Amino acid sequence: MRHSWSIKLLILAFAVYLGLLGADLFIRPDVVFSEQENRYMELRPVFTWQDLVSGRYGRQLELWMTDQIAGRDQWVGYKAELMRLIGFKENRGIYFGRDQYLIQKFSRPAEDELQEVIQGILHLQQLLPDIPVIFLLAPTSAAIYPDKLPKLATTDDQTAFIEAVRASLSDAVTFVDVLLALQQKSNEAIYFKTDHHWTMRGAFYAWQSWQHQSGQPVPSFEDYQIEHVTQSFFGTSFSRAGLYRLQPDMIEVFRPNQAVPVKVSFGNSDKIRDSLYNETFLSKKDKYSYFLDGNHPLLVIRTERPDRMTDDRRIMVIKNSYANCLIPFLTRDYDEIHVIDLRFNQSNLAQYARDNAIDEILYLYDVIGFGNDRLLRLLSKTTAP
Numbered sequence: 001m002r003h004s005w006s007i008k009l010l011i012l013a014f015a016v017y018l019g020l021l022g023a024d025l026f027i028r029p030d031v032v033f034s035e036q037e038n039r040y041m042e043l044r045p046v047f048t049w050q051d052l053v054s055g056r057y058g059r060q061l062e063l064w065m066t067d068q069i070a071g072r073d074q075w076v077g078y079k080a081e082l083m084r085l086i087g088f089k090e091n092r093g094i095y096f097g098r099d100q101y102l103i104q105k106f107s108r109p110a111e112d113e114l115q116e117v118i119q120g121i122l123h124l125q126q127l128l129p130d131i132p133v134i135f136l137l138a139p140t141s142a143a144i145y146p147d148k149l150p151k152l153a154t155t156d157d158q159t160a161f162i163e164a165v166r167a168s169l170s171d172a173v174t175f176v177d178v179l180l181a182l183q184q185k186s187n188e189a190i191y192f193k194t195d196h197h198w199t200m201r202g203a204f205y206a207w208q209s210w211q212h213q214s215g216q217p218v219p220s221f222e223d224y225q226i227e228h229v230t231q232s233f234f235g236t237s238f239s240r241a242g243l244y245r246l247q248p249d250m251i252e253v254f255r256p257n258q259a260v261p262v263k264v265s266f267g268n269s270d271k272i273r274d275s276l277y278n279e280t281f282l283s284k285k286d287k288y289s290y291f292l293d294g295n296h297p298l299l300v301i302r303t304e305r306p307d308r309m310t311d312d313r314r315i316m317v318i319k320n321s322y323a324n325c326l327i328p329f330l331t332r333d334y335d336e337i338h339v340i341d342l343r344f345n346q347s348n349l350a351q352y353a354r355d356n357a358i359d360e361i362l363y364l365y366d367v368i369g370f371g372n373d374r375l376l377r378l379l380s381k382t383t384a385p
Contacts, residue, residue: 090105090241093105094237094241095149097150098149098150099193102243103140103145103149103237104196107155107371108157108160109371114168116377120376121133121363121379122169123380125172127382127384128353128354128385131353131361133361134174134360134363135169135173136362136363137175137176137367137370138178138206138367139178139182140366140368141196141198142155143158159179161367162179162367174214176210177209178210181205182198182206185202188201189250190202192235192249193249194235194237194238194246195235195249195288196236196368199251199325200253201252201254203325204224204329206326207329222257223257224255225257227252228252229252229277230250230287231250232287233248233287233288234246234248235287253277260303261274262275264292265299266296266298276291276331277290277328278290288321291328292327295321295341295343295344297344298339298345300337300338300339301331302335303334303335303337313334313359313360314335314336314338314358314359315334315359315360315362316362317340317361317362317364319340319341319362320364320366320370320373323364323365326364340352342373342375342376342378348385349382350383355385
């Protein structure tokens with residue numbers, strides 16, 4: 001009899017708990033953005049009879065309840081920890097690596113999709129045959145720390161992919177291969193553990209390799225002061241994997257001994273900054289946006305160095321977020337750096353290059369971002385200036 005009452009009390013307690021969860025959903029305002037998961041959440045759907053009959057309302061309601069349930073962060077964390085404990089190697093494309101590394105899985109894009117991207121790049125180059133084109137394709141941490149991957153983890157060969165991209169580009173495009181240079185520095189923190197980006201240290205070694213391959217003066221560590229700006233960075237891999245008990249990353253910044261004054265303008269807005277870094281992001285979840293104030297459709301960085309003896313050099317950087325912590329190094333050599341993110345800017349780049357007297361074009365992507373960037377294909381539709 002006592003056992004029966006225990007079961008009834010347990011069922012009652014569970015029913016009360018579910019009732020409180022349901023009441024909370026309808027009383028508490030919706031969470032619009034999750035800092036922990038770094039994404040916008042599903043909001044309460046608007047009821048219509050049409051959506052109810054079609055089943056769409058039910059699907060939306062389920063997504064809303066999943067996103068807005070009380071204690072969601074804890075539930076997500078418990079689920080990821082349980083997955084890891086029972087033998088799962090990944091969650092949402094992020095491997096649970098050794099030594100607390102979270103490593104993004106690389107899947108090579110289909111050959112026809114890759115060639116469409118390549119043709120877009122070659123088309124723009126043919127429209128601007130007098131402007132040198134440089135292509136830098138960054139590997140991800142899976143190619144640098146293979147020993148950190150869990151046993152039997154499957155990820156496509158980045159070496160072969162990078163070589164395939166090189167072979168597909170014409171001789172008119174200067175290909176910068178930084179893979180070996182980064183692999184030789186794998187004993188250093190050149191990629192974040194909780195984020196998919198390389199660190200500024202990794203970007204520095206890539207820049208060194210680029211300068212060496214192009215016959216330019218190679219920078220050294222002695223030219224910079226290295227500052228640790230935060231030790232509490234949790235990146236996008238952390239948000240996706242859901243393992244919320246990991247140690248945070250540190251973000252370091254390389255500041256040249258001889259400071260380079262800059263003016264940074266943001267597209268057509270009146271916003272102008274005199275720094276390549278935005279300190280306010282260091283108090284937010286999205287700390288990687290400390291570099292270049294995050295991603296923007298267009299940034300124009302103008303350096304103001306009275307000691308530069310050469311003629312003005314202008315470079316247009318077509319990129320994703322991997323470029324954000326490498327671009328500060330370019331202020332050593334360029335008077336103007338025009339930074340374009342095609343995710344937010346579909347301008348006629350051929351016309352833009354002519355209008356702004358661009359001298360060089362740099363493409364800077366990581367292998368995952370490049371392989372998945374459908375917008376690069378649209379360069380094939382660019383018209384002549």
